[in-house]
Amino acid sequence: LAIQSHPSQQTVIKLSPTVAFGGKELVIIGGPCAVESLEQMEIVAQQLSAAPVQALRGGVYKPRTSPYAFQGMGEEGLEVLATVRSRYNIPVITEVMSISQIEVVAAQADMLQIGSRNMQNFDLLKALGQAGKPILLKRGLAATIEEFVMAAEYILSHGNPDVVLCERGIRSFDNYTRNVLDLGAVAALKQITHLPVIVDPSHAVGKRELVAPLAKAAVACGADGLIIECHPEPEKSVSDARQALSLEDMVNLVDSLKPIAAAV
Numbered sequence: 001l002a003i004q005s006h007p008s009q010q011t012v013i014k015l016s017p018t019v020a021f022g023g024k025e026l027v028i029i030g031g032p033c034a035v036e037s038l039e040q041m042e043i044v045a046q047q048l049s050a051a052p053v054q055a056l057r058g059g060v061y062k063p064r065t066s067p068y069a070f071q072g073m074g075e076e077g078l079e080v081l082a083t084v085r086s087r088y089n090i091p092v093i094t095e096v097m098s099i100s101q102i103e104v105v106a107a108q109a110d111m112l113q114i115g116s117r118n119m120q121n122f123d124l125l126k127a128l129g130q131a132g133k134p135i136l137l138k139r140g141l142a143a144t145i146e147e148f149v150m151a152a153e154y155i156l157s158h159g160n161p162d163v164v165l166c167e168r169g170i171r172s173f174d175n176y177t178r179n180v181l182d183l184g185a186v187a188a189l190k191q192i193t194h195l196p197v198i199v200d201p202s203h204a205v206g207k208r209e210l211v212a213p214l215a216k217a218a219v220a221c222g223a224d225g226l227i228i229e230c231h232p233e234p235e236k237s238v239s240d241a242r243q244a245l246s247l248e249d250m251v252n253l254v255d256s257l258k259p260i261a262a263a264v
């Protein structure tokens, strides 16, 4: 179901009446790694909606390496997302980590993110078939392209046709950058599947000063969109502080992508 049957087949996935992945327009998703407070998300929503960024991100259930690290605001964070969503009329995307979270998140968010660590959580993927919302499926930390496509296949074959693939970097021998952005995979996925493909340069590179060049390369390479972490006070981010852009840098980056998107 995920594989292209002819070279021009392209699925378009609507996020709202005006925002769609896989269409002519580049879709940019921006926001913090984690929702921290209503005040934080108000500032983010206000500045990014004017950029314009087409959708907001912010984790409320966070897959943290350490069980002692901040695990996310949970349902209180979902309320924050719902508030900025309606106040700024902008779609919101957030991660679900378990089957039990699907219903409550789907009631508030426009798209459900499946994180790298859950890319092969097959029971979760099957349950997403009935989520009733588009899915942003992130590539596993060390998943092959075939494993990635087959993970999408689980969701599609269980009844949900709206899956957007997200390349977010894969593990390699060199930890100078957090991961290695696999642009070859982006080009390959665009050829072998009809699903929209977006890129997360933030988790791929892990250092804020390297996010912009990778974002530009991703657009030039044919990505249908980007998901980028940014924060009103990047150094104070409760998670992934090292890769968070300031809102000003985010707005400037969005501007600099326009001519590249127009040229591809």
Ligand code: PEP
Residues within 6 Å of the ligand: 033, 059, 063, 114, 115, 116, 117, 138, 168, 200, 203
């Ligand atoms: C995130 O988007 O904050 C995240 C945890 O991403 P990934 O699953 O790609 O590590």
Ligand code: MN
Residues within 6 Å of the ligand: 033, 034, 203, 229, 239, 240
């Ligand atoms: Mn993050």
